[in-house]
Amino acid sequence: IVVGGGPAGFMAAIEAARRAKEGGAKLDVTVLEATSKVLGKVKISGGGRCNVMHDYRKTTKLISEGYPRGQKPLLGPLSRFGPLDTLEWFKKEGVELKIEDDGRMFPITDNSQTIIDALCGAAERADVKVHTKTRVDDVKLVRDKEQEGISFEISCSVRSSRLAYAWATKLGHKLEDPVPSLFTFNIKQKVLDGLAGLAVQEVWMTVVYSQRGPVLITHTGLSGPAILRLSAFGLFQFLLLSLPLCLVVLHLLLLSCSSCSSRSSRSVGPAPPLLHFPTLNLPRRLWKRIARCELQVGWTSLAVPQTYQLGKVEGKGAFKEEFVTAGGVPLPEVDMTKMESKVVPGLFFAGELLDIDGITVGGYNLQSAWTTGHAAGRRRG
Incomplete structure (x- = not known):
């Protein structure tokens, strides 16, 4: 189950399904999105053009310096799936990106719908199920004493709300208070x-x-x-x-x-x-x-x-064009090699729920979503 149909959620779902198929395993992957449409922030990113990422020619260290919070912890994840990998990922999905003088990268169509169509198409081909208008009200940890395993019980409703911070705290994480960083x-x-x-x-x-x-x-x-x-x-x-x-x-x-x-x-x-x-x-x-x-x-x-x-x-x-939030799950509570919770094994985080935020101009926040979503999906799948 992937909670949230944003860029990180879609990347995680696609890669989890793909990895399972590569290993010959059967894995049902479902994305639960609270609103009526998925990838809403991708739609408005870059004024509707979608600033997918930043200059792939820059070093990992230079890219990491674009994150006021998350700079050092992201060095490892970015080295495994950074801008160049993102460029190749979208190229395989039929999306050609262009680079502008300031380092920002956009689809050559200058239309964010190009990126949305690519992600939705990749999810469909990977047999990922997507449910909109499905709010996750609560997530409970269920321990199986006989098999010494854990599972999660998820309660949903057809309404829209940001409750991820609440249930992440309930599961044992001490969140940094979310505040607008721009x-x-x-x-x-x-x-x-x-x-x-x-x-x-x-x-x-x-x-x-x-x-x-x-x-x-x-x-x-x-x-x-x-x-x-x-x-x-x-x-x-x-x-x-x-x-x-x-x-x-x-x-x-x-x-x-x-x-x-x-x-x-x-x-x-x-x-x-x-x-x-x-x-x-x-x-x-x-x-x-x-x-x-x-x-x-x-x-x-x-x-x-x-x-x-x-x-x-x-x-x-x-700043209404792109709302970026600082705060969330503290990175020391997350295994950054696979985005797995150190507090609750089997629970993975990616995207905005993590205490990571990038500077607004340059595609840093979407890059963080692709990078953390890819890491969570490949490890989970």
Whole structure:
């Protein structure tokens, strides 16, 4: 029985059924999905294109660094079934993937339905049964004293709910409280007023941690890949600190003072104001706003700052495109070679129920699902 019809559940079910067939054994594999449709998060991943995985050319160590929680424990599983293996797996299912400049990999169709069809087709050919609208309300451990074995008694109903955390705890696991690991920053500063929708392609920011990457100014503050990575890697520091104490510092990549001096020496008359010389990494509109609000100085003063305190984080905003959760079953309670519980032998975990989460941009979370699902399925089958 596989509880959950997501990417990890489907991978585990397919590989368990395949391995059983390879060994000449009969194994009935059934996926129980609480909602009306399977692979819902695959459908919306990558804006509907499905960011299947990250750059297969990178080393296992580099790929593992994309996981704020799970970095070291995933080294082994990724070495056994990593991005290159995932690429080959989908190729055998008739899916060709392409790699983009930032390392993200998508089906050449740019349509997540391609991945859903491949997984559903593989499951059907492996004789995996799939039941939707089947919620697992409870899982009980049943011990057979005569045969010295164990089994599980599963109670189901036709409703949708996330109860996996509850029954995993009931079976003896001490779960890390699940919390959203991706969120945007709410910042109320005059310098950002009227700039919603403005994107900064490459910026260096510090909020507990430092991060480089694209940032998007929103109606409520800041979003974009760099902000989401900051929220993921600094998650528990943010939880420990009061958010208003977290200061967003923008590192300005300004023209050097020597460049300023040479420009000033070539020009006739008074030195132009600072706002006429945008930084190397900021859009002109944002730089002018900063200059007008805070930095009314000219180049001749050479009073060029290296950082700008953008403001304090006043709250968290929801990141609705891809909801990623930190927390779950602690990895020390799991045998990472086969994803089997060390607390309850015969119980396997994969995907979101594990205390693993990856940065949002790059396909890291789906890679974790493929990797842990494959390990659980091959060992169980």
